[in-house]
Amino acid sequence: MSYKVRCTQPADFNEVIKLCHAVYPGTPVWTEDQLKSHLAIYPEGQFVAVDESSGEVVGMSASLIINWDDYDFKDNWKYFTDAGLFTNHDPVNGRTLYAAEIMVAPEAQGTGVGSLLYEARENLAIKSNLLRIRAGARLRGYSTYADELSPDDYVLRVIRGEIFDPTLSFQLKRGFRVLHIVSGYLSFDEESLGYAAVIEWLNEKVAEPSHYNRGSIKFQIPGKWS
Ligand SMILES: CC(C)(COP(=O)(O)OP(=O)(O)OC[C@H]1O[C@@H](n2cnc3c(N)ncnc32)[C@H](O)[C@@H]1OP(=O)(O)O)[C@@H](O)C(=O)NCCC(=O)NCCS
Known part of the structure; x- marks a missing residue:
């Protein structure tokens, strides 16, 4: 199987929602309103991984930029993502790419799709001169x-x-x-x-060296x- 990562488009929403149901059965999934909001606010930060032969969506990631000084380590996912809408995206003051979501279809897990999505995120952080990526790993x-x-x-x-x-x-x-x-x-x-x-x-x-110092x-x- 060969996969490629590209920016998410509105035409992907149905497949992304289907993917959420497969990965997290029985839990709340991304809504179309949330996915629309991500694309309206920060299209470059939203990725899907697709199977190159079928075009099927096998993975997705969603990110926003935040100014870490506005947050605390103890804040929850809802706060970091403004209830999943990303309306707190702050590319002017922010230096942190907040990794709000990553998921890979169960049958494609362990085949490198998640790594491709993270590579795309890392390249985005480098291209945008951001200091770091942070996330809550449940x-x-x-x-x-x-x-x-x-x-x-x-x-x-x-x-x-x-x-x-x-x-x-x-x-x-x-x-x-x-x-x-x-x-x-x-x-x-x-x-x-x-x-x-x-x-x-x-x-x-x-x-800078100080960023590696956990202080x-x-x-x-x-x-x-x-
Ligand atoms: C976490 C997740 C995104 C990883 O994506 P993935 O496509 O499975 O990861 P990769 O195939 O790129 O694997 C990366 C590394 O992790 C290892 N790995 C991933 N899943 C593994 C598994 N189930 N068992 C053993 N190793 C695993 C791989 O071997 C690989 O290591 P390597 O580079 O040394 O070979 C994916 O498993 C997933 O969607 N999980 C459910 C949703 C989730 O929990 N998302 C995170 C929300 S906080």
Whole structure:
């Protein structure tokens, strides 16, 4: 199979909504109004991955630019995305590409589609001279371990490669690091019980040494970031 990533178009909405149902059965999906709003506000930040032979949409990602100073690590997904509408997109003051969504069709997962979508995001951040990409990685495997591990201990074990988390393990492989663990990120998410890791990828063409210094950020892994 060969896939390509391109910017989302209105004609893709039905397929994107179908994809949401397949990836997240039984949970709220992107609405046409939200998808329209993304394209009206920041068309360059919205991507689909398509199967080159059939043209079928097999993955999508949605992003906006935010000024991180307007937010707190503990804010939830709804706040970071203005309830999924991206009306808080701030390309004038913002230096952070906020990765609001990424999903790949179940039958195409593990075949490199997610990596292609992230590559497109990284190229966008570099082209736009942004400092970084940040996101909340919901801890999809946490509910299985909740009786034995705190969310922090769970994340440590995922970072060490002792536990595979379907979302965070993928993002760590893409060069993200964990800055913080938060609760109440996506309240309806039974897999993560609402816990997420705030993760970051830095644009090496722009980042200063101080950006690599975790400073006052709380989630410290001894020796890991020195
Ligand atoms: C997370 C997700 C976007 C990753 O996309 P993907 O197309 O499956 O990822 P890729 O095929 O590009 O894989 C990237 C790396 O992760 C590994 N990986 C991904 N899924 C895996 C799985 N289920 N089992 C083992 N390894 C996996 C791949 O082996 C690859 O590592 P490699 O480069 O060393 O080979 C996708 O699995 C998905 O849609 N999940 C459900 C929705 C979701 O949780 N989105 C995130 C919201 S926070």
